[in-house]
Amino acid sequence: MSRNPQGAPSAPIPGSASASIQTVCAHGAPYVLHRSAVRLAAFEQMAEAHRYLESNQQFGKIVVTL
Numbered sequence: 001m002s003r004n005p006q007g008a009p010s011a012p013i014p015g016s017a018s019a020s021i022q023t024v025c026a027h028g029a030p031y032v033l034h035r036s037a038v039r040l041a042a043f044e045q046m047a048e049a050h051r052y053l054e055s056n057q058q059f060g061k062i063v064v065t066l
Helices: 017-028 043-054
Strands: 038-042 061-065
Touching: 038 043, 043 061
Parallel strands: 038 061
Antiparallel strands: none
């Protein structure tokens, strides 16, 4: 195993990024990914959306539309 400049062991780097992505996709193929809930807010509701975010009541993302 090779070592990085600080002396710690380093893992080999794959030949290409696309090969790495294909490997990850192949391993993830049997699983279903569910997106988290999304709350939409108009730009005019930014203050309210921010308060909601700070309250820690959200599950998922808050998207502000322009």
